[in-house]
Amino acid sequence: MTYKVLVTTGATYPFDALIELIFTQRVLKKLSALAVTDLRIQYGSTPTSRIAYENCVENCFTVLQNTGINVTGFGITEDMASEIRSSRLVISHAGTGTILDTLRSPSPKPRLIVVPNPVLMHGHQAEVAAALEDMNCLLYSKFATEESIVSALDKLDRQLTELPQKHSLADLVNYEAGVFR
Amino acid sequence: MDITAITIKDVLFFLNESRCPLLLLVFAGATAVLTVLGILAFLVTALLKSYALPPEKHPHGASAMFVLGSGGHTTELLGIVGQLDFTLYPIRTYVSFSGDKLSTVRALQLEKDKSPTTSSSASRSKVQTLELPRARNVGQSYFTSIFTSAACGLECLFTVVKVQPDIVVCNGPGSCVFICFAALLLRATRIKLTRLVYIESFARVNSLSLTGRILIFVVDRFIVQWPSLSERYKEKGVEYFGILA
Secondary structure, three states: OOOEEEEOOOOOOOOOHHHHHHHOHHHHHHHHHHOOOOEEEEOOOHHHHHHHHHHHHHOOOHHHHOOOOOOEEHHHHHHHHHHHHHOOOEEEEOOHHHHHHHHHHOOOOOOEEOOHHHOOHHHHHHHHHHHHHOOOOOOOOOOOOOOHHEEEEEEEOOOOOOOOOOOHHHHHHHHHHHHOO | OHHOOHHHHHHHHHHHHOOOOHHHHHHHHHHHHHHHHHHHHHHHHHHHHHHHOOOOOOOOEEEEEEEOOOHHHHHHHHHHHHOOOOHHHEEEEEEOOOOOOOHHHHHHHHHHHHHOHHHHHHHHHHHEEEEEEOOOOOOOHHHHHHHHHHHHHHHHHHHHHHHHOOOOEEOOOOHHHHHHHHHHHHHHHOOOOOOEEOOOOEEEEEEEHHHHHHHHOOOEEEEEHHHHOOOOOOOOOOOOOOOOO
């Protein structure tokens, strides 16, 4: 059975640290223990991120061969939703779009681990991730460190809460526009 | 001389006799300033009164303007637009800002997905997508952004006056402020009692965006998506129903 893990770094800001983190011995060993078969990396739109990704794959060549994990990568895609749907685990930068796509994807939903980009730590992305962790909707790795991400991977079996249904604003807009069914 | 006994006639006589054009100018200037202030006061009063009015009824359908902010803002807004029954909104205008082709494409995609392929329903709807100049590009200097903002503001004003929407739905960032202010002019002049709905982004958990902090004073409905925000700005009349994204 395939076990696909999707790693996203976002389209706007490079997050090479996350790619490098995934390709550390410790994290790869952990993924291999989870019986991961496919590792799909979204490395971002900048050429430097592509090089960072390629270097990682090259450096880990033997380890990857031993663990049998098949690694593929891409820069950005129009259709992230289907990438997410075919995954069992998404390790994501804290992009709101990816978070929502994952939490709103049809069952079986992939698990979600969010690692906020430290460069954007004071932005609002991390706030969303932290708030959703408070609601127990996702696993949150506060720091982009081996320690932090491995401890998040250890919690993969934890029972998570569904994100509440999306509320419709149609009635409010209809009222304001003065139109009725 | 008794100063209380001076009449307008005396003033005019004095101005005429003294042959002082400067005084005449001052007199004319003061009149002009007072007139402008009067009109402004009238408009502001009319605008303030408009907030107490209930929404106008449009049993035959309304004209709606959706302001697409790009990226995640567009995703969230189109999600809300997608929930609407389009037969209630026969006139739909999607506004986006230059350099953001994708929002227009996505709006048209939504239109295509929502409306059945029958030509009869298509002819009853008037769908329009407009791309206006942007107020400020990323990294643009503050000095030049004065001019680009003015251009954006004017274009927004023309657009709103031309379309005269019954309702404007927006969720930021930046440029939608101009659309809302232009709509306020429609309201103050009673050309149209355009209603304004602003939805703060799902990404704002603890604090309002700059756009939100400006628009909270002018919109009819201000909706947030996190309880912490609703708690913090309760006195300002923000509303919270749950997650909308």
